[in-house]
Amino acid sequence: MTEALNLLFKAVFIENLALVFLFGMCTYVAVSKSVKTAIGLGMAVILVETITVPINHLIYQHILRQGALAWAGYPELDLSYLKLITFIAVIAALVQVLEMTIERFFPTLFKSLGIYLPLLTVNCAILGASLFMVQRNYDLYESVVYGFGTGLGWALAIVLFASIRERLHESNLPKGFQGLGLAFVITGLLSLGFNGLSGLEF
Amino acid sequence: MKTFHYLTKPIIENNPIGVQVLGLCSALAITQSLYPALIMATAVICVLTFSNVVISLLRHVLPSSIRLILEMTIIASAVIVTDETIKTIAPDVSQILSVFVGLIVTNCIILGRAEGFALMHNPKLSLLDAIGNGIGYSVLIILVATIRELFGRGTLLGEIIFIPSSDGGWFLENKFMALPSSAFFILGIFVWVINAKTSNRTYD
Numbered sequence A: 001m002t003e004a005l006n007l008l009f010k011a012v013f014i015e016n017l018a019l020v021f022l023f024g025m026c027t028y029v030a031v032s033k034s035v036k037t038a039i040g041l042g043m044a045v046i047l048v049e050t051i052t053v054p055i056n057h058l059i060y061q062h063i064l065r066q067g068a069l070a071w072a073g074y075p076e077l078d079l080s081y082l083k084l085i086t087f088i089a090v091i092a093a094l095v096q097v098l099e100m101t102i103e104r105f106f107p108t109l110f111k112s113l114g115i116y117l118p119l120l121t122v123n124c125a126i127l128g129a130s131l132f133m134v135q136r137n138y139d140l141y142e143s144v145v146y147g148f149g150t151g152l153g154w155a156l157a158i159v160l161f162a163s164i165r166e167r168l169h170e171s172n173l174p175k176g177f178q179g180l181g182l183a184f185v186i187t188g189l190l191s192l193g194f195n196g197l198s199g200l201e202f
Numbered sequence B: 001m002k003t004f005h006y007l008t009k010p011i012i013e014n015n016p017i018g019v020q021v022l023g024l025c026s027a028l029a030i031t032q033s034l035y036p037a038l039i040m041a042t043a044v045i046c047v048l049t050f051s052n053v054v055i056s057l058l059r060h061v062l063p064s065s066i067r068l069i070l071e072m073t074i075i076a077s078a079v080i081v082t083d084e085t086i087k088t089i090a091p092d093v094s095q096i097l098s099v100f101v102g103l104i105v106t107n108c109i110i111l112g113r114a115e116g117f118a119l120m121h122n123p124k125l126s127l128l129d130a131i132g133n134g135i136g137y138s139v140l141i142i143l144v145a146t147i148r149e150l151f152g153r154g155t156l157l158g159e160i161i162f163i164p165s166s167d168g169g170w171f172l173e174n175k176f177m178a179l180p181s182s183a184f185f186i187l188g189i190f191v192w193v194i195n196a197k198t199s200n201r202t203y204d
Helices: A002-014 A025-030 A035-064 A080-105 A107-113 A116-122 A124-135 A140-168 A180-195 B004-008 B024-029 B034-057 B064-089 B091-100 B102-106 B108-118 B123-153 B180-197
Strands: none
Touching: A002 A140, A025 A140, A025 A180, A025 B024, A035 A080, A035 A116, A035 A124, A035 A140, A080 A107, A080 A116, A080 A124, A080 B064, A080 B102, A116 B064, A124 A140, A124 B024, A124 B102, A140 A180, A180 B180, B004 B123, B024 B102, B024 B123, B024 B180, B034 B064, B034 B091, B034 B102, B034 B108, B034 B123, B064 B091, B064 B102, B064 B108, B091 B102, B102 B108, B108 B123, B123 B180
16 A cells, blocks of 8 residues: 555656656646636546556557567567557547547536547657556556556646646736746746655655 | 748747747757757657658548547657667667657647648648758757756766866856756747747737
8 A cells, every 4th residue: 555655646746747757748838828727637637547557558568568479379579669559549549438428428527628638649648657657567556556646746737837827817027928938937947846856755 | 932931930930849839848858968859859850751741642531530540640650660760779868768759759749730731731841841840849959958968067968068076177067957847947038039039929
């Protein structure tokens, strides 16, 4: 249990995908103008991460990894170079299925998420989590925790950022610095704060 | 002359990172030192050129309902080839770049230019657009990487430029430049400069 908590804490804070590894920055900067949409997008990211990381784990361990197909008579076969295409296909397919399911059963949530749901396909935080899962050899249980943790961390970061940007909208800034320039500097400051957490452990 | 403008405009005026907000993730994460940034820039130019031209050639054949997944497949194939090439040619850099070469797949510059340009223009213009955007991306990440490596470690491409104080020189290493957040501040300043120079754009 302590190990799972440790991994969760690490995924949410110490190795926050948005603010420490800077994954998913395009969506992060583009969709953070209001807190409401940020929360919706954050929820979608949590859901997609929690499902795709374990699925990609199973596919990698049982089909793509070197020697994984030994039972079928190919002990030497190493398909791991196919992991990018496979992972992105899994994510794209899952986002599509998720979109249809949410539209069918939760129409209100579907309306509030709108265009941001299909956009998750090209959010590198999602693909990044799967690639880290492979690189670090997580087992199935750990990948569920890691997937959920990274999603939560990303959601936390975008909600924080959106709240700050909403407040700054009213302030008086140099003209060229409004919008994007300032958004970068704020992200830099947030990221600096999260860097201060590195090395923490239970 | 008119077509040439597709090549030059994305370099500064419509810079993919600074103005279109595309491809930030990789731009920020691999700029700690110059060498990996150069490799990454080359990789992005190759993948972008390939995918833009191929998608532009296929633009009349791609069914729009499954367009996204087909485009992703084309891009992912180009990225896999690039990734394997880097692993063979420069295995040490492939260690530093780790997952970031793979993440070119989800680099929004590639999909953004495919969706926003290649689907509506002929291969020749798409080629120019791809090279222009690739150069725009490269210019910015190379500038950021140069600043971060020079002031963070006093070196450029591993060669010592400023002699550090531990070896009797005057230069104190700036540990802040090693953190990813420093890239944001540098990039924020660049964006400010670009915005100040190109006065005809609207602010959000």
